[in-house]
Amino acid sequence: MIDYDVVIVGAGPAGSTAAKILSEKGINSLLIDKEKFPREKPCGGGLPLWVLKRFPHLFNSNYIESYSYGGFIYSDTSKYKIEVHKNYPSIAMVLRKKFDNELVNAAIKNGVKFLDGVKVIDIKFENNYTILILSDNTSIKTSIVIGADGFNSITARKTGLFTKRRFTGVSVVEEFQLSEKILDKFYTKNRFCHIHLKIFGITGYGWVFPKKNHLNIGLGDCRLKSNRNQQNLKMIFNKYLEILKKQEIIPKNIKSIKLRGGSLPVWPHEKTYMNNVLLCGDAAGFINPVTGEGIYYALKSAEIAANITIKALKTKNTSGRFLSQYEKEWKKDFGKDIKYMLNSTKKIRNENEKFIQTMSKDKKLAEMLFDIMTGQQSIYKLRWKLIRRYVYSSSRISLCNLIKFKK
Numbered sequence: 001m002i003d004y005d006v007v008i009v010g011a012g013p014a015g016s017t018a019a020k021i022l023s024e025k026g027i028n029s030l031l032i033d034k035e036k037f038p039r040e041k042p043c044g045g046g047l048p049l050w051v052l053k054r055f056p057h058l059f060n061s062n063y064i065e066s067y068s069y070g071g072f073i074y075s076d077t078s079k080y081k082i083e084v085h086k087n088y089p090s091i092a093m094v095l096r097k098k099f100d101n102e103l104v105n106a107a108i109k110n111g112v113k114f115l116d117g118v119k120v121i122d123i124k125f126e127n128n129y130t131i132l133i134l135s136d137n138t139s140i141k142t143s144i145v146i147g148a149d150g151f152n153s154i155t156a157r158k159t160g161l162f163t164k165r166r167f168t169g170v171s172v173v174e175e176f177q178l179s180e181k182i183l184d185k186f187y188t189k190n191r192f193c194h195i196h197l198k199i200f201g202i203t204g205y206g207w208v209f210p211k212k213n214h215l216n217i218g219l220g221d222c223r224l225k226s227n228r229n230q231q232n233l234k235m236i237f238n239k240y241l242e243i244l245k246k247q248e249i250i251p252k253n254i255k256s257i258k259l260r261g262g263s264l265p266v267w268p269h270e271k272t273y274m275n276n277v278l279l280c281g282d283a284a285g286f287i288n289p290v291t292g293e294g295i296y297y298a299l300k301s302a303e304i305a306a307n308i309t310i311k312a313l314k315t316k317n318t319s320g321r322f323l324s325q326y327e328k329e330w331k332k333d334f335g336k337d338i339k340y341m342l343n344s345t346k347k348i349r350n351e352n353e354k355f356i357q358t359m360s361k362d363k364k365l366a367e368m369l370f371d372i373m374t375g376q377q378s379i380y381k382l383r384w385k386l387i388r389r390y391v392y393s394s395s396r397i398s399l400c401n402l403i404k405f406k407k
Helices: 013-024 049-054 096-109 154-158 180-187 233-246 295-315 320-350 352-360 363-373 379-406
Strands: 002-009 029-033 046-048 066-068 070-074 081-085 091-093 113-116 120-126 129-134 139-147 167-177 193-197 205-210 214-224 260-264 277-279
Touching: 002 013, 002 129, 002 295, 013 029, 013 096, 013 295, 046 049, 046 295, 049 091, 049 295, 066 205, 070 363, 081 352, 081 363, 091 205, 096 113, 120 154, 139 154, 139 295, 154 277, 167 233, 180 205, 193 233, 214 233, 277 295, 277 320, 295 320, 352 363
Parallel strands: 002 029, 002 139, 029 113, 070 193, 139 277
Antiparallel strands: 046 091, 066 091, 070 081, 120 129, 129 139, 167 214, 167 260, 193 205, 205 214
């Protein structure tokens, strides 16, 4: 039996960040991941700029590959599009294999013990302690477990915190290595990205994210678990590549070789804490329902979880009642934003074509949407401005069409 003050399960952005903060405060911590690092992670790798504002230590080349200064958003038929060019970065681009590995290394440098290639297979509770049983037959004793082990979190499932949902998020992603010269030709040095809403009838969107020497192409969708008649995302991905070639958005010689898939949460779990346990990142169900981006919520929830854990250990109180402060804090910080965005996706999804048509004729409105889609602005904070502008722009366009018709 090995003793630690805290065990963090999952070494993605959430787990590594929590581990780093704890180790900086001298907490005896263990970070565990079932995969051997560095490892691949199916993800677009686009970071909203507010991630870097909240976590300025990420502002260096060890983490960031390149920046995008704008891009294009297309309606489902590609008949309409909005175009936004900025003189400052809109999105920071990362390679998840490199990004996640650097975060782990930063935690290790601060004194965290890292154990990779080992799974947690069971979690048991004894008195005021938690016992983790690992796949190598090792037993770990700890005061607090921070579950940061992704959508299919073993921590959430073994502790009963996992909330079953009718819907689930799914994605397929492939990253192509290309020369800077080719990327400059297609996307300029400003690395303009492309987003296709509801492409081929999916509820989500397709994306093209150019980086320094890589091109990330993917599809994200929200699906009903019980519906077996839904389109195969791998087949749609190949169709998407052909559309992108016809629109001259990607080179014609690109072919899918290593397509990767993954599952995503669509809504936070009903409860993200209990005695001795906290959940953060994807394991807690944190995601941007509009864009599918989750790294910001992973980092921020990890920061909150680590700070509450430090207080709990200091006061020797790891009860669910004490740890409930964690849920209150993340709800105050970003909970309203997630809730409002989830409701907003229904409006955007149902009026996709009209929405993009209207915005394509209103530069200010287009910039607002692009800022929301790329995570630069909170839709909750912008909601009234966005609604007023959209109503004004829609009415103005309708009036213009009426005058034109009368003439």
